[in-house]
Amino acid sequence: xxxxxxxxxxxxxxxxxxxxxxxxxxxxxxxxxxxxxxxxxxxxxxxxxxxxxxxxxxxxxxxxxxxxxxxxxxxxxxxxxxxxxxxxxxxxxxxxxxxxxxxxxxxxxxxxxxxxxxxxxxxxxxxxxxxxxxxxxxxxxxxxxxxxxxxxxxxxxxxxxxxxxxxxxxxxxxxxxxxxxxxxxxxxxxxxxxxxxxxxxxxxxxxxxxxxxxxxxxxxxxxxxxxxxxxxxxxxxxxxxxxxxxxxxxxxxx
Amino acid sequence: xxxxxxxxxxxxxxxxxxxxxxxxxxxxxxxxxxxxxxxxxxxxxxxxxxxxxxxxxxxxxxxxxxxxxxxxxxxxxxxxxxxxxxxxxxxxxxxxxxxxxxxxxxxxxxxxxxxxxxxxxxxxxxxxxxxxxxxxxxxxxxxxxxxxxxxxxxxxxxxxxxxxxxxxxxxxxxxxxxxxxxxxxxxxxxxxxxxxxxxxxxxxxxxxxxxxxxxxxxxxxxxxxxxxxxxxxxxxxxxxxxxxxxxxxxxxxxxxxxxxxxxxxxxxxxxxxxxxxxxxxxxxxxxxxxxxxxxxxxxxxxxx
Numbered sequence: 001x002x003x004x005x006x007x008x009x010x011x012x013x014x015x016x017x018x019x020x021x022x023x024x025x026x027x028x029x030x031x032x033x034x035x036x037x038x039x040x041x042x043x044x045x046x047x048x049x050x051x052x053x054x055x056x057x058x059x060x061x062x063x064x065x066x067x068x069x070x071x072x073x074x075x076x077x078x079x080x081x082x083x084x085x086x087x088x089x090x091x092x093x094x095x096x097x098x099x100x101x102x103x104x105x106x107x108x109x110x111x112x113x114x115x116x117x118x119x120x121x122x123x124x125x126x127x128x129x130x131x132x133x134x135x136x137x138x139x140x141x142x143x144x145x146x147x148x149x150x151x152x153x154x155x156x157x158x159x160x161x162x163x164x165x166x167x168x169x170x171x172x173x174x175x176x177x178x179x180x181x182x183x184x185x186x187x188x189x190x191x192x193x194x195x196x197x198x199x200x201x202x203x204x205x206x207x208x209x210x211x212x213x214x215x216x217x218x219x220x221x222x223x224x225x226x227x228x229x230x231x232x233x234x235x236x237x238x239x240x241x242x243x244x245x246x247x248x249x250x251x252x253x254x
Numbered sequence: 255x256x257x258x259x260x261x262x263x264x265x266x267x268x269x270x271x272x273x274x275x276x277x278x279x280x281x282x283x284x285x286x287x288x289x290x291x292x293x294x295x296x297x298x299x300x301x302x303x304x305x306x307x308x309x310x311x312x313x314x315x316x317x318x319x320x321x322x323x324x325x326x327x328x329x330x331x332x333x334x335x336x337x338x339x340x341x342x343x344x345x346x347x348x349x350x351x352x353x354x355x356x357x358x359x360x361x362x363x364x365x366x367x368x369x370x371x372x373x374x375x376x377x378x379x380x381x382x383x384x385x386x387x388x389x390x391x392x393x394x395x396x397x398x399x400x401x402x403x404x405x406x407x408x409x410x411x412x413x414x415x416x417x418x419x420x421x422x423x424x425x426x427x428x429x430x431x432x433x434x435x436x437x438x439x440x441x442x443x444x445x446x447x448x449x450x451x452x453x454x455x456x457x458x459x460x461x462x463x464x465x466x467x468x469x470x471x472x473x474x475x476x477x478x479x480x481x482x483x484x485x486x487x488x489x490x491x492x493x494x495x496x497x498x499x500x501x502x503x504x505x506x507x508x509x510x511x512x513x514x515x516x517x518x519x520x521x522x523x524x525x526x527x528x529x530x531x532x533x534x535x536x537x538x539x540x541x542x543x544x545x546x547x548x549x550x551x552x553x554x555x556x557x558x
Binding site for chain 1: 298304305327333335338340341350353356397
């Protein structure tokens with residue numbers, strides 16, 4: 001067994017045995033379970049609120065499966081992406097703080113192997129958690145509404161995954177760069193806010209990862225989302241971040 | 255291990271200033287120095303965790319910077335504060351360490367069992383997060399041995415341990431003598447006297463001397479020293495002061511400590527002086543120079 005595969009095996013076991021299992025998967029499973037129910041219950045909740053305030057009348061169109069999927073995708077772009085950032089900030093910084101990085105890197109494991117194993121294990125976790133969350137959301141939506149829009153929803157989830165992988169690799173780079181987890185998380189959140197701000201500028205949105213953040217609604221309404229440039233730039237940025245993480249970590253003194 | 259001109263700068267600070275060092279295969283080598291002398295920096299460079307600013311370090315014929323992975327497969331390393339995965343048990347950690355070296359199957363199982371036995375951790379099923387400092391340190395030595403290394407490098411392996419933990423770790427190191435080369439940094443001189451055959455003293459980033467321990471003592475023991483007891487030491491002091499072979503006289507309680515330049519002459523002249531003064535000689539012996547004296551001489555720069 002090579003140093004890389006031994007370390008990857010450790011990473012995957014660590015995911016099962018520690019808090020890592022509960023952060024991102026916890027958020028996605030929670031969203032998958034609760035979003036369809038909340039979408040279905042929203043009109044009843046609003047009516048109940050309105051009844052307690054005489055004179056207030058709230059007209060709410062009956063929710064649809066598209067609303068449920070839209071809510072889930074909106075939460076992916078906000079809550080789940082923040083969970084990716086927070087959990088990702090610990091990827092290398094926590095091993096450095098605990099001294100475990102010295103334990104593994106004084107054995108025949110290269111620094112590139114260390115970073116790549118982190119990347120693979122975190123992408124596997126992201127894929128598995130997203131798949132479970134999406135399946136739960138589809139099941140709940142089908143049970144409470146109907147089975148329309150599933151294809152468009154899954155396509156939008158795949159697009160979100162591309163963005164989330166890029167953010168994971170960005171966090172890998174920041175975690176390799178900064179000595180502290182909080183610094184990496186802070187800069188990661190700053191980048192996230194920057195991407196959100198870019199969605200307000202059509203030209204930049206159409207040529208950057210910000211385009212993926214704004215694509216949900218277009219997908220679900222069957223409109224052309226013009227994703228070619230956002231996908232190309234996101235994939236290119238993901239590759240750059242991974243290469244950058246390896247480059248930075250190789251130069252770090254431990 | 256051959257280190258030549260090893261230099262490490264952190265900004266303006268010179269952590270290592272042209273370190274030259276040779277460690278012979280099979281020796282248990284003590285790397286001594288006060289806190290901040292550069293011991294840990296040297297070990298971090300040898301382990302591939304830091305890069306030298308200048309100079310070269312070769313381990314088992316290989317350059318540690320150019321062939322980092324090749325060197326790592328031949329060495330075992332224990333840092334000063336070992337970090338382990340707290341969610342693992344000792345056998346799980348040793349398995350991971352072995353797998354990182356490419357070990358598997360029966361060979362790995364046998365080594366894990368043998369090392370758990372050596373570390374006194376056989377049958378311990380608790381997670382590492384619940385281990386005492388001593389248990390962690392013993393596990394640290396065990397994981398550093400999983401690949402049966404030709405060179406074992408230990409950074410201050412006993413500095414934070416209580417006397418029992420220290421004894422246990424030193425016994426582990428002693429048991430390796432003759433089987434593997436041990437390079438062991440510390441500022442605890444008694445540990446070096448107990449387990450090492452050769453030592454180097456590092457001070458302010460430079461090796462000030464290195465030799466077998468007896469040779470170091472002979473070179474840097476501030477000359478020779480005699481301990482003697484007589485009934486009236488003040489009278490004897492007055493009689494010996496000014497003698498050409500006397501370098502210094504100190505009275506401690508009823509005993510006299512005499513620094514001499516020529517031990518044979520001192521053994522002839524002291525009894526004669528005692529007899530001439532009509533005193534009773536109760537004790538006369540040559541005192542062994544301690545490593546502590548050697549260390550203080552070298553670090554404080556007293557002339558040999």
